[in-house]
Amino acid sequence: xxxxxxxxxxxxxxxxxxxxxxxxxxxxxxxxxxxxxxxxxxxxxxxxxxxxxxxxxxxxxxxxxxxxxxxxxxxxxxxxxxxxxxxxxxxxxxxxxxxxxxxxxxxxxxxxxxxxxxxxxxxxxxxxxxxxxxxxxxxxxxxxxxxxxxxxxxxxxxxxxxxxxxxxxxxxxxxxxxxxxxxxxxxxxxxxxxxxxxxxxxxxxxxxxxxxxxxxxxxxxxxxxxxxxxxxxxxxxxxxxxxxxxxxxxxxxxxxxxxxxxxxxxxxxxxxxxxxxxxxxxxxxxxxxxxxxxxxxxxxxxxxxxxxxxxxxxxxxxxxxxxxxxxxxxxxxxxxxxxxxxxxxxxxxxxxxxxxxxxxxxxxxxxxxxxxxxxxxxxxxxxxxxxxxxxxxxxx
Numbered sequence: 001x002x003x004x005x006x007x008x009x010x011x012x013x014x015x016x017x018x019x020x021x022x023x024x025x026x027x028x029x030x031x032x033x034x035x036x037x038x039x040x041x042x043x044x045x046x047x048x049x050x051x052x053x054x055x056x057x058x059x060x061x062x063x064x065x066x067x068x069x070x071x072x073x074x075x076x077x078x079x080x081x082x083x084x085x086x087x088x089x090x091x092x093x094x095x096x097x098x099x100x101x102x103x104x105x106x107x108x109x110x111x112x113x114x115x116x117x118x119x120x121x122x123x124x125x126x127x128x129x130x131x132x133x134x135x136x137x138x139x140x141x142x143x144x145x146x147x148x149x150x151x152x153x154x155x156x157x158x159x160x161x162x163x164x165x166x167x168x169x170x171x172x173x174x175x176x177x178x179x180x181x182x183x184x185x186x187x188x189x190x191x192x193x194x195x196x197x198x199x200x201x202x203x204x205x206x207x208x209x210x211x212x213x214x215x216x217x218x219x220x221x222x223x224x225x226x227x228x229x230x231x232x233x234x235x236x237x238x239x240x241x242x243x244x245x246x247x248x249x250x251x252x253x254x255x256x257x258x259x260x261x262x263x264x265x266x267x268x269x270x271x272x273x274x275x276x277x278x279x280x281x282x283x284x285x286x287x288x289x290x291x292x293x294x295x296x297x298x299x300x301x302x303x304x305x306x307x308x309x310x311x312x313x314x315x316x317x318x319x320x321x322x323x324x325x326x327x328x329x330x331x332x333x334x335x336x337x338x339x340x341x342x343x344x345x346x347x348x349x350x351x352x353x354x355x356x357x358x359x360x361x362x363x364x365x366x367x368x369x370x371x372x373x374x375x376x377x378x379x380x381x382x383x384x385x386x387x388x389x390x391x392x393x394x395x396x
Contacts, residue, residue, distance in 0.1 A: 004028045006042035017106040035112065054119055057156055059093065061149035068146045071139035078105050096120055109133055124268065124285055131275040141275055148271045151351055155263070158355050162362035169369035176373060178212070180380050185209030202383040237293070244294040248321070253364060256357040261290050262322045263347065263354035270343035279306060295321055312339075326350070 004025075007017050016037060025044075032039050055063075063084060070080035081101040088094040096117060103113035111130035114121045125145065132141030185205045198206070212219060233239045248258050268289045272282040280303055287299035298319040305315040313331035316322060326346065333342030 004042050004044050006032065006039050008032060008037040008039040008042075010037055014107075016108065031116075055093070055096075055121060057149055057153045060122070060125065061146065061153045063097075064142050064146040064149055068139060068142035071142055077110060077138065110138070122289075124272070124289060127277065127281070127285055128272065128275050131272075131277050135276050144271045144275065148267055151267055151347075152264070155260070155351075155354055155358070158358050159362075162359050166362050166365040166369060169366060169373070173369055173373045173376070177376050180376060181205070181209040181212050184380070185383070186213060199383070199386040201379070202386060205379065205383040240293050241297065244292045247292065248294065253361055256361050258322060259350065259357040260354045261292065261295065262326055263350035264290060265322070266326070266343055266347040266350050270340065270347045273343060274340040279312070283312075 005017075006028075007015065009015055028042070029039070032042075066084050066087065067080055070083060071077065075083075078101070081097065081104060085094055085097040085101050088097055099117070100110075100113045103116065104110055109130075111126050111133055114126040114129060128141050128145055129138070132138035135141075186209045234243060248254050248261065250257075265286050268286040269282055272285060273279070277285075283299060283303050283306065287296050290296070298321055302312075302315040302319055305318075306312055311331070311334055313327050313334055316330065317324070317327040329342055329346050330339070333339040336342070
């Protein structure tokens with residue numbers, strides 16, 4: 001994405017300089033107007049430097065922790081950004097933070113400097129930074145962001161660790177299936193002078209093996225096409241909506257997924273609400289972080305009800321998304337006038353619940369893989385031994 005260096009004036013007549021990322025000149029001018037600036041000169045910057053498309057959660061956890069420590073110790077934001085830029089390991093990340101540093105040094109606000117990079121930084125990040133700048137508590141906000149992204153990174157690492165064994169089982173199952181059909185079953189035809197004498201199950205298994213050996217390119221083509229169809233289908237709004245609803249309503253695993261979503265929502269909501277953002281803004285951004293179209297659709301109704309004066313607890317209860325206990329906790333927080341404190345404690349509780357839910361979800365995959373592996377081995381035995389005994393009879 002090209003970058004445009006500009007010089008402009010704000011409504012008070014102050015000169016502002018900075019850099020702005022945009023797809024083309026029209027998008028650049030549109031973004032300038034959204035900022036309420038009147039551009040006097042601008043030009044596209046030619047740069048061959050590498051940039052990142054989007055920061056990972058672990059990168060954001062590291063950066064926010066470093067900024068929080070430096071701002072709390074009394075360093076200025078410009079100095080902290082300068083140090084953070086030099087501490088980045090990758091060149092791409094260093095280029096992004098250097099651009100943020102230069103824009104802040106030229107007079108841009110920190111939140112505006114983040115927003116010009118589009119999707120590189122999450123909207124949650126720039127929104128909380130903007131709230132911290134408005135309230136004069138940027139160091140506190142950075143600490144909350146550090147805790148938030150650290151928790152998100154912990155959940156992500158828990159999922160990855162718990163998925164190692166199921167993935168090994170999947171790979172082993174696929175390898176065994178391919179090995180049986182490609183290398184073992186075709187040799188069964190050598191046990192018979194007339195392949196028509198083979199048992200029915202043996203014929204079927206041998207036919208599958210021969211098909212995989214002779215027409216492997218068709219199988220690979222079907223897998224590629226099937227994968228493309230699934231990916232494309234999930235991009236269709238109606239299909240995506242049904243799939244996302246199935247994820248949280250499915251038998252057995254649905255309640256476990258809901259606990260993970262509840263933990264993420266509670267953490268995001270607690271961070272945003274305690275930062276001083278309006279309730280409606282907190283709800284919109286918190287629901288977007290869940291990346292579930294069904295929940296996003298439900299939250300449109302929740303936001304409308306809250307705007308009309310309905311309590312948050314009753315609106316969430318009617319949406320039938322989260323646990324009833326979570327709705328009750330929010331109700332207690334509203335009644336006590338301490339919703340931010342209640343949300344923080346709830347986030348800690350559901351953080352532990354999410355860890356156990358992830359482990360139980362992965363545990364559900366293990367018996368499924370073992371059953372598939374057992375069925376394959378059973379079919380091989382059912383095809384092998386009758387064929388072997390039949391071959392011995394032919395020899396006799």
